[in-house]
Amino acid sequence: MLGILKEILAVYDDLISERLVETKIYPSKMRKGLGRHIHKDDTAEHFCRGRKIYRRGYRNRTIKTVFGSLAFRVRVAECLTCGSRYSPLLNALQVEGYSRKEVNFEKDVIEAVIDTNYRRLIEGRSIDISLGGVHNIVVGSDIDKTFQEDVSVQDLSGIMADGTGVKQHKGSKGELRTVVGISQQGRVVPLGSFVNTSWPEIENVVKARIKGTADHPIPFVYDGEPGLDDFLSGAAEVQRCTWHAPRGLYHALWEDGLKKKESQPQIDKVKQLVGIELPAGDFEILKEEDKEPVRTRYEKSKKEVQELISTFYEKGYQKGASYLENLSKRLFTNIELWLSTGIIAPKTTSLLERVFREIGRRLKRIAWGWSDAAVTNLSKMILIKQYAKDKWEQFWKEKLGIKGYFNIQIQTVEINL
Numbered sequence: 411m412l413g414i415l416k417e418i419l420a421v422y423d424d425l426i427s428e429r430l431v432e433t434k435i436y437p438s439k440m441r442k443g444l445g446r447h448i449h450k451d452d453t454a455e456h457f458c459r460g461r462k463i464y465r466r467g468y469r470n471r472t473i474k475t476v477f478g479s480l481a482f483r484v485r486v487a488e489c490l491t492c493g494s495r496y497s498p499l500l501n502a503l504q505v506e507g508y509s510r511k512e513v514n515f516e517k518d519v520i521e522a523v524i525d526t527n528y529r530r531l532i533e534g535r536s537i538d539i540s541l542g543g544v545h546n547i548v549v550g551s552d553i554d555k556t557f558q559e560d561v562s563v564q565d566l567s568g569i570m571a572d573g574t575g576v577k578q579h580k581g582s583k584g585e586l587r588t589v590v591g592i593s594q595q596g597r598v599v600p601l602g603s604f605v606n607t608s609w610p611e612i613e614n615v616v617k618a619r620i621k622g623t624a625d626h627p628i629p630f631v632y633d634g635e636p637g638l639d640d641f642l643s644g645a646a647e648v649q650r651c652t653w654h655a656p657r658g659l660y661h662a663l664w665e666d667g668l669k670k671k672e673s674q675p676q677i678d679k680v681k682q683l684v685g686i687e688l689p690a691g692d693f694e695i696l697k698e699e700d701k702e703p704v705r706t707r708y709e710k711s712k713k714e715v716q717e718l719i720s721t722f723y724e725k726g727y728q729k730g731a732s733y734l735e736n737l738s739k740r741l742f743t744n745i746e747l748w749l750s751t752g753i754i755a756p757k758t759t760s761l762l763e764r765v766f767r768e769i770g771r772r773l774k775r776i777a778w779g780w781s782d783a784a785v786t787n788l789s790k791m792i793l794i795k796q797y798a799k800d801k802w803e804q805f806w807k808e809k810l811g812i813k814g815y816f817n818i819q820i821q822t823v824e825i826n827l
């Protein structure tokens with residue numbers, strides 16, 4: 411693509427200079443928009459009216475493109491009217507000024523931060539930028555005003571949320587909270603990233619973004635984080651993580667005075683009850699007799715959980731009983747959803763944990779001591795670059811003013827052996 415682009419630019423450069431040189435052949439309307447330049451001796455930087463040039467050789471330029479860096483020759487023109495030397499091609503491509511270079515630079519810095527090779531970026535290209543400078547670029551980004559479009563829950567199989575600690579200024583501990591959707595194909599769909607923000611506030615933002623929840627039931631999966639018990643209620647069905655939920659019983663029973671040896675069998679029992687496997691394959695073509703074992707096991711497991719709660723009460727395990735009671739309403743949401751709709755929803759938060767490890771690893775490398783705004787922006791950037799790559803590229807294309815004026819079609823391909 412770089413080779414093709416180089417050819418196109420060379421031809422375009424010739425075409426422009428041809429029109430600016432041969433002013434007798436080309437009427438002014440064929441030179442419209444070409445050859446604009448600042449008058450050589452005008453300190454107020456007014457544009458020159460001259461549109462006739464001499465060719466004055468070439469100079470080398472490197473421009474950034476979506477395909478990578480492109481080094482090529484651009485024609486140098488000299489204006490007959492004022493004597494100013496400029497490159498009509500760069501002017502026509504609108505790559506003359508410094509603004510785009512800075513946006514490109516911004517993209518480089520941000521991607522280097524995300525990919526944690528920021529040191530290499532600075533050393534490799536001798537860019538002079540301090541950590542404070544990087545911080546300013548991240549804070550100054552408009553990422554917080556983008557990626558706000560609605561998400562249809564029909565494309566999602568579940569929503570997850572969790573928080574993690576981040577070190578901020580003067581060693582104070584902040585909390586990063588992230589909400590993601592899981593697509594039907596099992597991909598992460600970022601829904602929001604927040605620093606030091608209350609769950610009810612986050613809930614409002616997320617609720618405003620997700621559409622179609624009235625007609626489409628969707629589970630919200632979490633690992634028991636306090637404050638999330640009723641998160642997205644009215645919009646999603648709450649499901650406790652089936653990995654964390656049985657393990658949480660250990661702490662409750664420990665408070666009731668049970669030793670690990672005594673509580674372990676109870677935990678194993680709950681683990682076994684929630685571990686209902688769903689048959690693979692399309693729900694629509696599954697026969698009723700394939701669904702029946704799931705229904706039977708679900709009903710049996712539900713009953714056994716209730717029996718376990720009663721047993722706990724009888725034995726005086728108050729904490730364990732109320733833990734399990736609280737849990738019991740949210741343990742089988744994914745099974746109930748599958749039985750009624752066929753949707754295979756996530757039942758553990760393992761995917762979100764992976765997301766958090768990705769964010770955490772990157773934040774720790776650079777964002778130590780950063781402000782709320784910087785950590786929020788950076789975590790959003792990490793999420794979007796990692797999990798919504800096409801949207802990330804689109805975001806930068808728009809910022810870089812890449813409008814797609816050229817449309818390259820390959821007509822024939824020959825292979826010469």
Ligand SMILES: [Zn+2]
Nearest residue numbers: 458460489492
């Ligand atoms: Zn001029």
